[in-house]
Amino acid sequence: MKSTTRGTLAALVTGVAAAVGAAAAATPAAAVGTVPLPVPLGGAESALGMELPRVGGELPLPTAGSPEGPRFAEGRLLPAGAVPRLPVEGGLPGLDVRAPLAHALGDGFDHVGVSTPASGLRAVSPGLTADGPLTGPRAGHAGLPDLKQPQLGLLTPALRTVPGADMVAGPGL
Template identity: 45%
Template sequence: MVTPAAAAQAPVELPLRGLGMLLPMEPPTVRTAVPVPVPGTPMGLGARGGGEVQPVTVPQAPLSAELPQTEIAAPLPALAEGQEVERVQLTTPASPLRAVTPGATVGSPLTLPRGDSLGLPGVELPRTGLLAPTLTGTVESGLGLVRPRG
């Protein structure tokens, strides 16, 4: 679920107009935005059932953002007479992105108190584990030729 704050983006247009003095044609244009990631509630913190001692956990932190729409357009030089194509354009639509940071868990080296040892806890090797990071999203793109207006 994308919150309204996750849809916030900072627009960016790359300043390539200076290339017009170096290139024998109009410079390409690049328009996009920088997504503002929104952190979510850390995952993996909570009570464990089964009478176990709570392990020490480095929680996973989810982040969500909206990948911005991006447009890249470059002029095509007239290679043939009567050419009806003016520019080539690459676009990517906006799409949601969700990432989860890596995490870790380390169990307690002590067991619950036992009756056979006068109520004292036992000692055991702690269980450890790493929680893998994830990245979920969809990236699409479209490439096309643009005809002149008119």
């Protein structure tokens, strides 16, 4: 095996080991619903001889819930929610960026940072409700149904989240 191939393979194994180590060192809250995404800039810092921004993020994992079952209502031939709405839990991705400043805002400010934590997201897919052109059996008509207008309805999708962000400037990186 050539030395360049060995060097490339060693760099690849080192990168994979760093990614696995970062995932294992994640906090329990982040390990449940998000995957950390570190951006390693340490090698570029030492190669360029300057301090670079710290960048990282979180990618939430969506999970599907269970749909509601059909609901039978009095006076309807078909159950409500013919095509049920499917709830999906997930989140908006998070980002954390800290960049060095050369005392641009005064002596006490060495960095500026923007942080947007991963926030929860709950979505419900659209659904469909329908009712046929017949009513249920009527006691006054010898148990025969009556005619009525058919009904078709669309259950709207829903999206609920509360995103947030913080911007800070202070000493240290």
